[in-house]
Amino acid sequence: MTSATPAPLTTPFRFESTAAEVVAGVDLTGRRAIVTGGASGIGIETVRALAGAGAEVTLAVRDLAAGDRTVQDVIATTGNKQLFVAPLDLADQASVAAFNAAWDGPLHILVNNAGMMASPEMRMPQGWEMQFATNHLGHFALATGLHGALAAAGGARVVSVSSSAHLRSPVVFDDIHFHERAYEPWAAYGQSKTANVLFGVEATKRWADDGITVNALMPGAIRTNLQRHITDEELERLRAQSIGEGMRWKTPEQGAATSVLVATSPLLDGIGGRYFEDCNEAAPNEPGRRTGVAPYALDPEAAERLWRASVETLAS
Template sequence: MTTAPRITTPFSASSTAAQVVDGIDLTGRRAIVTGGASGIGVETARALAGAGAEVTLAVRDPEAGRRTADDIIATTGNKEVHVAPLDLADRASVAAFAAAWGGPLHILVGNAGVMAAPETRTPEGWELQFATNHLGHFGLATALRPALAAAGGARVVSVSSSAHLRSPIVFEDIHYRERPYDPWTAYGQSKTANVLFAVEATGRWADDGITVNALHPGGIRTNLQRHVSMEEIERLRTANPTAVTDWKTPEQGAATSVLVATSPLLDGIGGRYFEDCEEAGPNRPGTRTGVAAYAVDPEAAARLWQISEEFLAS
């Protein structure tokens, strides 16, 4: 965890993505938003396009992506909104996407994800949430590193969650081969990985001018919760009244992602965790805000990076 002063902004939990990016000119910048065809990914892409960026929606369903792109073009007037197929749980798909990218990349938003999924494994035997939420984005970002370096001052946005407070990385059994599977701790572990990636990548890529920050977007009802019923949400709320905050709109949910991607206040800043458009402080026991010490631990970050490379090379 950095000892530098915490970043504060004029924005808050109720700010929208459009408000955060207002006055920022992204003309000439190129951005990728994974999961850009649903939920906060749509509003993240819309805000970036509205500020003038060329935006590529990296999506599992290209048809849905094209519908979203058409909507963003219609609402922003920016015709430079593109669609490309990407399945983060498929190493070949990640490699093909990265290989097809040409030229610099200024903004990479790792927004796609799965939440609280039933126990599912990739062909490699990896637990699906860890494979999608972390390993897929890790593979994508590392493959695109030359494009990010070519941009000069590129930013990578790692969309995590307050659910990271549910679990550190259990290095001895990441893929639940020995312990009983639990969808929420598996999700939490993958979201911790998103923060640790920001910590390690910022240090490794500093010479390329690339900064990486993580964030919690807030509670937003989107397709991310397709495996989670309202009854389950209410059960969690009853069990822990601080676990579920007031719902944000998708426009508000995208605000912190857009802030991390574009705000001049974050120039040269990396390895940090944001929520409600502010840099978060340490988590206090009994609360569901702030960042866990284990999620910004440099030793864990370095260990996760090494293990992730080994998984993807196997």
């Protein structure tokens, strides 16, 4: 590594770009993809874009009926019938293990898209805080369990859907699961989203020899079922605050664009361990702004520590 910081990677795409525009001209024929949470919100549009480019796509979802409806919708709009639905509950490690055991053959693209946001305090039987257990530990177990399939693909990509909410909190290693500190929904969400970025940093380092790259991203502000735990009043407050800070809302098609770019763009060949927003690599966050990436989210020491803590937690 050199001491000079490289300029952020830029692309021809921007805030307004849609998933279809980002993937135009990319041929994914013969590629296999998994999209967690592929039956709602930006997950649907991520599936549609990948299928439209010719990929075989598996929707890893809790609601199988919603998955089946999405499959029929995507087939109708893309003509691609290589779409499958498989059960996956990221909060349930047994479900993750069963999904991994059932997967056969190479995996070229894994989009860790599912998640929960700002929920009331909930815990797993193990005492794990639910947002961290779902957003990070579930996807960590999924990706590491599928490592062999990703390595077999050659040049596989993992997409870690994070959020600008990572700016709200680093991973608090001394009390990840809020056993000592008071539970705060947004702090818990922010911590889990920082973990999504740190996962990409460490996985890219560990899996470099396998040709696997992992990048994280902020999809943008999109009104989806992700906000089911947020009251309308809170949402309006956030909307007003966002507008005041220059933040604009996206359609689901625009919200899926950065995920699809990270998953498919030739511009990112061999690129990993980075954080993207609005279809470009994010600059460092400036204090008082809700854009950019926090230095703690890209810290290699924190990334390694999180990996070790995750392995230990799942083994306990």
